[in-house]
Amino acid sequence: MAVPPNPTAASAAPHLVEHEIGSSGEGGGTREPGHWLHRWTATLAGVALTSLCLAWACNVPYLFGQAFYREQFLVLVLGLSTVLAYNSVDWRGKRQAGLAVHDFLLGLVGLAVALYICFDYERLLGDVAYRTEEVLVLSVVIVLLTLEGLRRVTGMGLFIVVLTFIAYAMVAHLVPLEIRGKQQNPITLAVYLGFDPSAIFGTPLVVGSTIVIMYILLGDLLTRAGGGDFFMDIATATMGRRRGGPAKICVVGSAMFGTISGSSISSVASVGVFTIPMMKRTGYTARDAGAIEAVASTGGQLAPPVMGAAAFLMAEFIEMPYPEIALAATIPAILYYWGLYWQVDLIAGRERLQRLTEVTETVGQVMRDGWHFLVPFIALILIMFVWRTSPELAAIGASVVMFLVGLSRSYRGKRLKISDVWHALSSTGRNTSDLFMTLAGAGIVIGILSATGLAYALTLLLVKVAGLNIFMLLAVAAVISIILGMGMPTTAVYVLLATLIAPSLIDAGVPKLAAHMFILYFGMLSMITPPVALAAFAAANISKAGVMETAWAACLIGWTKFALPIMFVLSPTLLLIGSAEQIAMDTITALVGVYFVTIGIVGYFQERIGWPYRLLMILIGGLAVVPSASVGVAIPWYVSVVAVIVGSLVLILDYKFRSSRAAAADAA
Numbered sequence: 001m002a003v004p005p006n007p008t009a010a011s012a013a014p015h016l017v018e019h020e021i022g023s024s025g026e027g028g029g030t031r032e033p034g035h036w037l038h039r040w041t042a043t044l045a046g047v048a049l050t051s052l053c054l055a056w057a058c059n060v061p062y063l064f065g066q067a068f069y070r071e072q073f074l075v076l077v078l079g080l081s082t083v084l085a086y087n088s089v090d091w092r093g094k095r096q097a098g099l100a101v102h103d104f105l106l107g108l109v110g111l112a113v114a115l116y117i118c119f120d121y122e123r124l125l126g127d128v129a130y131r132t133e134e135v136l137v138l139s140v141v142i143v144l145l146t147l148e149g150l151r152r153v154t155g156m157g158l159f160i161v162v163l164t165f166i167a168y169a170m171v172a173h174l175v176p177l178e179i180r181g182k183q184q185n186p187i188t189l190a191v192y193l194g195f196d197p198s199a200i201f202g203t204p205l206v207v208g209s210t211i212v213i214m215y216i217l218l219g220d221l222l223t224r225a226g227g228g229d230f231f232m233d234i235a236t237a238t239m240g241r242r243r244g245g246p247a248k249i250c251v252v253g254s255a256m257f258g259t260i261s262g263s264s265i266s267s268v269a270s271v272g273v274f275t276i277p278m279m280k281r282t283g284y285t286a287r288d289a290g291a292i293e294a295v296a297s298t299g300g301q302l303a304p305p306v307m308g309a310a311a312f313l314m315a316e317f318i319e320m321p322y323p324e325i326a327l328a329a330t331i332p333a334i335l336y337y338w339g340l341y342w343q344v345d346l347i348a349g350r351e352r353l354q355r356l357t358e359v360t361e362t363v364g365q366v367m368r369d370g371w372h373f374l375v376p377f378i379a380l381i382l383i384m385f386v387w388r389t390s391p392e393l394a395a396i397g398a399s400v401v402m403f404l405v406g407l408s409r410s411y412r413g414k415r416l417k418i419s420d421v422w423h424a425l426s427s428t429g430r431n432t433s434d435l436f437m438t439l440a441g442a443g444i445v446i447g448i449l450s451a452t453g454l455a456y457a458l459t460l461l462l463v464k465v466a467g468l469n470i471f472m473l474l475a476v477a478a479v480i481s482i483i484l485g486m487g488m489p490t491t492a493v494y495v496l497l498a499t500l501i502a503p504s505l506i507d508a509g510v511p512k513l514a515a516h517m518f519i520l521y522f523g524m525l526s527m528i529t530p531p532v533a534l535a536a537f538a539a540a541n542i543s544k545a546g547v548m549e550t551a552w553a554a555c556l557i558g559w560t561k562f563a564l565p566i567m568f569v570l571s572p573t574l575l576l577i578g579s580a581e582q583i584a585m586d587t588i589t590a591l592v593g594v595y596f597v598t599i600g601i602v603g604y605f606q607e608r609i610g611w612p613y614r615l616l617m618i619l620i621g622g623l624a625v626v627p628s629a630s631v632g633v634a635i636p637w638y639v640s641v642v643a644v645i646v647g648s649l650v651l652i653l654d655y656k657f658r659s660s661r662a663a664a665a666d667a668a
Helices: 034-057 070-088 101-119 121-128 133-154 156-174 186-195 203-224 227-239 245-261 264-281 286-302 309-317 322-328 330-350 363-386 391-408 420-452 454-466 470-485 490-500 502-507 512-527 534-543 547-557 560-570 580-602 611-625 638-667
Strands: none
Touching: 034 070, 034 101, 034 203, 034 391, 034 420, 070 101, 070 121, 070 133, 070 203, 070 420, 101 121, 101 133, 121 133, 121 186, 133 156, 133 186, 133 420, 156 186, 156 420, 156 454, 186 420, 203 227, 203 309, 203 363, 203 391, 203 420, 203 490, 227 245, 227 264, 227 363, 245 264, 245 286, 245 330, 264 286, 264 512, 264 534, 286 330, 286 512, 286 534, 286 547, 286 560, 309 322, 309 490, 309 512, 322 330, 322 363, 322 512, 330 547, 330 560, 330 580, 363 391, 391 420, 420 454, 420 490, 454 470, 454 490, 454 502, 470 490, 470 502, 470 512, 470 560, 490 502, 490 512, 502 512, 512 534, 512 560, 534 547, 560 580, 580 611, 580 638, 611 638
């Protein structure tokens, strides 16, 4: 069952579709170069960008006896990304089908400057300390083109944040309180941002160009071979006949699709066009259908083994191997989708929604046709988790496997061809250019934080305000995370929060991994929380419901996303930190507790239940999900166990009472 194309979903958030290039919107200006130049510029630059990153990841220069500075590679990545960004988005932030002359020239200027710096980098590096006019001009051009490209592809949100930090750097000595910093001379600041490996060419751009792009290439090949259709068919076959089948297809399909895209909005655009109309057809309201899709798609970036770009950045920030981060994220991801599954199930029961009747295939039939799509994932897991190879080489190996199996087997009419290599390279480069501009902008922020000392000052201020009270600190961090996340891609949000918020949590005693997972979860909440809920916006565009009502419904349906970060900060056992016995017990009680709370939120168990009953289940479930091994608060280990027992007894007695009452009614 193929996912039909959706001409409107990609334009739901025109300048914020993560990793995707749309064609919505018409750019301004004279389009003398015409469509052919626009198309070929994008194609060739995309192929060049992906090929360059592949060559660097495979250490090709070393194989030919050549040595290059990492910054030479990164400046070429930024130059090609500039060409693609200015080629695809006009000055108003709209995707353009043609190409304006001034956009074409600006892109060429960016590429020319990048090539000049790359080929003469060693000499220029010696001149950086003297801040010569040549170095200054090149730095200003790089910074200005990056800022304008950032504004175009991400909108005003992140652009204003970056400008604010630049302004702060120049008046840091005048700022009151604890956030006073070291003043930066404009010339010194420009050269620092344009050439220093701690700024534009820092960790975010390094991770994006060496790791993330490889997983996007894998996803592109998988999709071209029919992998997206396969995952949706599996979801339909497993969940289609169950109560609330379309919504459960959405939950399973979006989780699987998240392993391909790692993007909330692209998942909504790809899966939602199929699941949202189906949900509405079986009785879900347009509001709930859009909200369920938004919540399910947002979780894709949290689901191992691939997750999203931010997870690879996390590996660099906390200096932990990515496979360990993916393993640690497993239980929270299970709890997230577990809560969402029961949410849609109980809503279907409460509203007495009809079941799907058009599901004709079994899981066995789908697997017989598409089992080969599991081979690349098996290869990925073996290479990265068993053989302990780097994430980028694991992705490249899995891509090679995907290409080979895609050539040898088709899936319902779809089979890879040799020419798809060219198309995949081009598409991957085009789809990552927005990401690279975002990461370059995030690098500017990190550079300023380092140069002015603001990161350390903010940590001290947050700890002082919260008074080392863990709950106060978590509340402040959560609010700041959601506010900073509004309207920004997840990768940029994570980089900001990792430098601004995470250190204060760590100083308060939160384990480093738990602190960074906390900000990742809360940073991604901006995808569904008003007023800027990009995933909800994209889903509402398909469901035709109101954006705000869809976003508020998504907050209620996705309540676990608010609770989970607090749960694994209080108890890192949910991140596989601790003894096996504690991990097992806390996981089981959390699963049961999430079910209890969901019953209370939905207000249904066999029949609709009143508020006293609902509040009781929320209370019992809340006690059950509180882990026994907590940070900053002493909770007896048996509290969650007793809550599970009491809650289970309540539901059993309720079930027996309602069953006997129904039997008596039938007898009468």
